[in-house]
Amino acid sequence: xxxxxPGFYYDAExxxxxxxxxxxxxxxxxxxxxxxxQDTISKQNQANNPNRRMVIKTxxxxxMRELYGNVITSRKGKCNFQEEYQKIQASHPMIWxxxxxxxxxxxxxEQIHVDVDMPNGQIGTDIxxxxxxxxxxxxxxxxxxxxxxxxxxxxxxxxxxxxxIDNQGRSMEAASHLWRPTGASMQMPSNISCVKxxxxxxxxxxxASSMQRILITxxxxxxxxxxxxxxxxxxxxxxxxxIPIISRxxxxxxxxxxxxxxxxxxxxxxxxxIGTNLGAALVNLETGRSSWVCHCKSDILSVQLDHSGNIxxxxxxxxxxxxxxxxxxxxxxxxxxxxxRISYPSxxxxxxxxxxxxxxxxxxxxxxxxxxxxxxxxxxxxxxxLVSLQLYDQYFLASSMDGSIKLYDHxxxxxxxxxxxxxxxxxxSRIQLGxxxxxxxxxxxxxxxxxxxxxxxxxxxxxxxxFMNSVPSIVCWPRTEGLLGVQxxxxxxxxxxxxxxxxSGAWLGSLEGLFYMCWT
Numbered sequence: 001x002x003x004x005x006p007g008f009y010y011d012a013e014x015x016x017x018x019x020x021x022x023x024x025x026x027x028x029x030x031x032x033x034x035x036x037x038q039d040t041i042s043k044q045n046q047a048n049n050p051n052r053r054m055v056i057k058t059x060x061x062x063x064m065r066e067l068y069g070n071v072i073t074s075r076k077g078k079c080n081f082q083e084e085y086q087k088i089q090a091s092h093p094m095i096w097x098x099x100x101x102x103x104x105x106x107x108x109x110e111q112i113h114v115d116v117d118m119p120n121g122q123i124g125t126d127i128x129x130x131x132x133x134x135x136x137x138x139x140x141x142x143x144x145x146x147x148x149x150x151x152x153x154x155x156x157x158x159x160x161x162x163x164x165i166d167n168q169g170r171s172m173e174a175a176s177h178l179w180r181p182t183g184a185s186m187q188m189p190s191n192i193s194c195v196k197x198x199x200x201x202x203x204x205x206x207x208a209s210s211m212q213r214i215l216i217t218x219x220x221x222x223x224x225x226x227x228x229x230x231x232x233x234x235x236x237x238x239x240x241x242x243i244p245i246i247s248r249x250x251x252x253x254x255x256x257x258x259x260x261x262x263x264x265x266x267x268x269x270x271x272x273x274i275g276t277n278l279g280a281a282l283v284n285l286e287t288g289r290s291s292w293v294c295h296c297k298s299d300i301l302s303v304q305l306d307h308s309g310n311i312x313x314x315x316x317x318x319x320x321x322x323x324x325x326x327x328x329x330x331x332x333x334x335x336x337x338x339x340x341r342i343s344y345p346s347x348x349x350x351x352x353x354x355x356x357x358x359x360x361x362x363x364x365x366x367x368x369x370x371x372x373x374x375x376x377x378x379x380x381x382x383x384x385x386l387v388s389l390q391l392y393d394q395y396f397l398a399s400s401m402d403g404s405i406k407l408y409d410h411x412x413x414x415x416x417x418x419x420x421x422x423x424x425x426x427x428x429s430r431i432q433l434g435x436x437x438x439x440x441x442x443x444x445x446x447x448x449x450x451x452x453x454x455x456x457x458x459x460x461x462x463x464x465x466x467f468m469n470s471v472p473s474i475v476c477w478p479r480t481e482g483l484l485g486v487q488x489x490x491x492x493x494x495x496x497x498x499x500x501x502x503x504s505g506a507w508l509g510s511l512e513g514l515f516y517m518c519w520t
Contacts, residue, residue: 086440087460090441090453090462090463090519091453091463092463093161093162093463093517094518094519095160095162095467095515096157096158096159096175097157097160097467097468097512097513097515098155098157098178098513098515099155099156099157099158100155100513101130101155101513101514102511102512103132103133103134104130104132104513104514105131105132105507105510105513105514106132106474106509106510106511107132107133107191107192107193107195107474108129108131108192108193108195108216108474108509109195109474109507109509109514110128110129110195110214110476111128111142111476111478111507112126112127112129112212112214113127113212114126114127114212114233114236115236116141116236116238116239117236122236125142125143126141127139127140127233127237128140128142128476129195129214129231130509130514131192131195132192135189135192135218136185136187136188136192137185137186137188137195137216137246139180139181139184139185139245139246140155140184141178141179141180141181142176143176143177143179144176144177151181151241152179152180152239153179153180154177155178155179155180155514157176157177160467161517175516178514181239181241181245182241183241183244183245183246185246188218188229189218189221190219190220190221190226192216192218193217193218193219193226193261193262193263194215194216194217194260194262194263196214196215196216196263196265197214197265198215198269212232212233212234213230213231213233213234214230215228215229215265215285216228216231216250217260217262217263217274218260219259219260220256220258220259224255225255225256225257225259226256226259226260226276227252227253227254228252228253228254228255228256228260228263228272228274229250229251229253230251230253231249231250231251235249253285253288254283254289259299260274260275260276261274261275261276261277261299261300261301262274262301262302262303263275263303264303264304266309267308267309268309270286271284271309272285273293273312273326275299275301275302275303275314276300277299278295278296279292279293279295279368280292280296280300280303280312280314280324280369281293293312293326294322294324294367294371295367295368295369296316296367297365297366298316298317298318298320298365299317300314300315300317301315301382301383302314302384302386303386304387304396305326305388306393306410307393310325310327311323311325312326313386313396315384315385315398316382318344318365318382319378319380319383319400320344320377321376321377321378321379321383322342322367322376323376323410324370324371324372325370325371325372327370337368337370338368338370339367339368340367340368340369340371341366342365342366342371342373342376343363343364344363344364344378345363345378374414375410375413377413379398379406380402380404381401381402381404382401383398383399383400384399384400384401384429384430384431385398385399385430385431385432385433386398387442389439394409394410394411395407395408395418397435397456399426399431399433399444401426401428401429401430402426402427403424403426404424405420405421405454406418406419406420406421407420419456419457421454421459421461423454423461423464424444424446424452425446425447425448429471430473431444431446431471432473432474432475433475434475434476434477434506435477436506439456440456440457441456442456443517444475445472445474445475445510449466449468449470449471450464450466451464451466451467451517467515468510468512470511471511472509473510474509474510475506475507475509476506476508477507505519
């Protein structure tokens with residue numbers, strides 16, 4: 001019997017070998033060479049495996065860098081190797097779900113670094129403040145500084161997404177436990193509408209203790225209005241179970257007879273602006289004195305102060321985004337606010353066919369305040385969230401309840417959006433946008449219970465998936481306020497103040513509980 005030669009077959013009639021160039025005409029393939037069902041499934045699993053796709057993309061990117069350097073030229077144009085590599089990493093995140101955290105962080109989230117009094121001295125640690133729509137306010141330690149005590153609630157994380165074995169050691173270190181000491185929670189009079197760190201817009205190096213004050217607002221109820229509160233965490237925490245950690249540090253600054261939807265702080269931490277169902281008001285956080293800068297019958301659902309603290313962006317329920325000059329005298333001047341009658345496009349109405357139809361389809365609303373008319377813009381639905389960028393102080397992100405998300409330049413606002421972001425799903429929910437500290441990406445939940453991550457610069461959707469069964473309404477990235485733009489020699493202080501493990505991760509809050517999402 002002739003021997004089998006690789007790449008050849010033997011013809012018994014012609015008593016010779018022929019090269020194998022493909023299926024022999026008139027013959028059937030050897031069953032051993034046909035792919036089995038198991039092989040097909042294995043290839044499909046490899047193609048659908050996000051970790052394998054990540055390895056392939058990374059290998060190709062590294063190969064292109066070896067050929068072309070850090071500036072890579074492709075069919076899409078020139079791109080930076082580091083930016084493209086970070087996009088690949090961001091599109092394959094790791095996600096954990098925390099036990100025993102239901103309904104505690106669906107109103108607001110904020111992470112801050114504080115000091116804790118321990119038997120052997122003070123120790124720095126990160127804490128997460130979680131506010132719920134039920135009015136609960138809870139303080140969780142991110143890590144294990146206080147877990148040596150035998151009291152409190154320990155919330156353990158379960159990894160639910162992207163089981164990348166190669167990154168498991170680093171990723172598991174980032175997924176710290178959450179520990180709530182006894183006395184680290186309290187019930188506010190109504191829903192938590194905002195939890196925000198002071199000093200949000202500062203571009204100078206500031207002392208850490210001055211940033212350990214938290215602005216907390218409540219929505220209000222049928223029997224009482226909303227309130228503005230300050231939580232002082234500048235003094236070291238004491239984990240003594242007989243001492244209430246939050247309630248003794250909470251101070252109500254001002255109360256209102258209206259609904260307080262949202263709030264923002266100025267750079268010198270002395271003043272806050274609140275958005276209500278009656279308009280926007282400035283609140284002095286030292287004296288509690290308030291003064292209205294804008295009156296409007298359409299609820300102001302989102303506000304943002306600019307870096308100077310003189311300009312307020314107000315996002316209204318009717319879809320308008322108006323720019324208000326907040327430089328007003330503190331005296332009682334509400335009766336002297338300038339009245340404006342502003343026209344805006346009506347949603348869902350087609351272009352009128354006649355002049356009379358055009359007259360009846362035009363809609364107007366009244367607004368009092370020092371308004372910049374040339375800076376008014378309109379989105380298709382109620383404004384859900386406004387977020388000012390810190391590195392590019394004239395840019396801000398805006399989302400509306402029809403799912404639209406756009407990037408605007410305040411200097412060129414009449415030219416329309418600089419960038420649009422597709423894929424978001426919303427119809428009526430107030431969903432918060434979260435921007436990462438480097439301001440390269442932002443994240444939002446959707447009413448379809450998906451989390452989506454976009455590149456701010458390119459508008460590309462980098463990640464989209466569903467891993468919870470409720471709307472992820474809150475996104476919180478640990479911030480680097482007050483340290484943006486500082487020199488490299490202050491990097492050690494930045495790492496101390498905000499924790500190196502959380503620079504690429506975000507907290508997500510929903511009715512289902514707390515989630516943590518990061519990439520290496």
